[in-house]
Amino acid sequence: MSTLRVTAEELTVHEHPNADALELAQVGLYRAVVAKRAYRSGEFALYIPEQAVLPAGLIEELGLTGRLAGGGADRVKAVRLRGELSQGLVCRPAALAEVDLTQAAEEGTDFAGLLGITKWSPPVPTTMSGDVEAAPDLLPWVDIENLQRYPDVFEAGEPVVLTEKLHGTACLSTYVVEGGQVLVSSKGFGSRGLALAEDERNLYWRAVRGHGVPEVAARLAARLGATRVGIFAEVYGGGVQDLAYGTDVRTADAPPGYAVFDISAEIDGQVRWLDPADVLPDGELPLVPRLFEGPYDLDTVLEWASGRETVSGRGLHLREGVVIRPAAERYSPVVGGRAIAKAVSPAYLTRKGGTEYE
Missing domain, CATH: 3.30.470.30 (DNA ligase/mRNA capping enzyme)
Incomplete structure (x- = not known):
């Protein structure tokens, strides 16, 4: 498994080919499905990668209650939404409202600890x-x-x-x-x-x-x-x-x-x-x-x-x-x-x- 880092990233936004109310926000080569017009290309937002485990408060804030993976419905996992692969979450949590995300991206700041996000550890048979x-x-x-x-x-x-x-x-x-x-x-x-x-x-x-x-x-x-x-x-x-x-x-x-x-x-x-x-x-x-x-x-x-x-x-x-x-x-x-x-x-x-x- 790769290391877990929750960082601010510059987005490139693409049209979703199969949904009028959705778009694709690209980070690196990953694409995450987001609500239409929530973000624009060149803007910065937080990227939460796969295998991240989110605290209950953040899950509720993002409107993801009951929609994530795992027994606790708290783990980020790749899914297909209206036919498009969505890997990770793109968001702007309220806890970072006063944070300059552009500067945070330049400095490579990791927000996992601040937000209470941890890396999923699989069970051991x-x-x-x-x-x-x-x-x-x-x-x-x-x-x-x-x-x-x-x-x-x-x-x-x-x-x-x-x-x-x-x-x-x-x-x-x-x-x-x-x-x-x-x-x-x-x-x-x-x-x-x-x-x-x-x-x-x-x-x-x-x-x-x-x-x-x-x-x-x-x-x-x-x-x-x-x-x-x-x-x-x-x-x-x-x-x-x-x-x-x-x-x-x-x-x-x-x-x-x-x-x-x-x-x-x-x-x-x-x-x-x-x-x-x-x-x-x-x-x-x-x-x-x-x-x-x-x-x-x-x-x-x-x-x-x-x-x-x-x-x-x-x-x-x-x-x-x-x-x-x-x-x-x-x-x-x-x-x-x-x-x-x-x-x-x-x-x-x-x-x-x-x-x-x-």
Whole structure:
């Protein structure tokens, strides 16, 4: 999941093709359905992204009582309104009536705390939880921002790689050369510097042991001269999320589905990000499907983000989206970190019965 920021943004307003009383307010590449003539192009308003949880007072003020997602009807989720995809909320809350939104946009002010808006945390199934312990040597994963919120992360024509984004649960594993320690965690626990105690019933440990990840990491550390190696993968299958890719983690005769999407290594005291396809010999570990390599073009990325999954080889269901990264690892001043982003399929966002465990 990407970071939650509630910021003032300049709007570009478009006509709604299917509704006389509605318009589309664009922020980045996102479009939110708004009442007609509520905003004009060039004006500034607050943008509340998907996965934001709103307090009751703000929900009532915006006239959204009973209209948001989740058990408490308080979570912002992508929806289709009169045939148009609406992602996030555009508004001007009364609490910000005296705020200069133009200046706030220039300064990048985050209003989430002031408004009592929090980020939604998905529930954790018992197979993904367990006893945890402090793990200072765990190599962490990073949040990937959405390309539609930050469309300038990549430059036109820049060499990029698109890999399929899988709908599973992120598994973090770190191999520490000194002592041969193996640390395994989820994205949520890992962000707090915690690792899961080994348990043969735990989903992440089943995947790591079942696919021989520690042995692969040890060999990779030796080849790289690394003191630590982090292997980041998606664990997937029926019993994890609603998209199963033709496998089921509840069967005991095979390990859960597992696909590596990133690798980091500490070499000479510095942590470096590595492309799994460059450093892992063929067949050592399953990798996420590589869909496209070539010059960056927004339309090409959005086209690849939709369609059918390729993991099963049978196109069993829709694709979640794609992850975009430069062919050569670099820093991005746009997101203040790694130049990496995701683009998500509109069909995935609006599917029925979807699960979002982390």
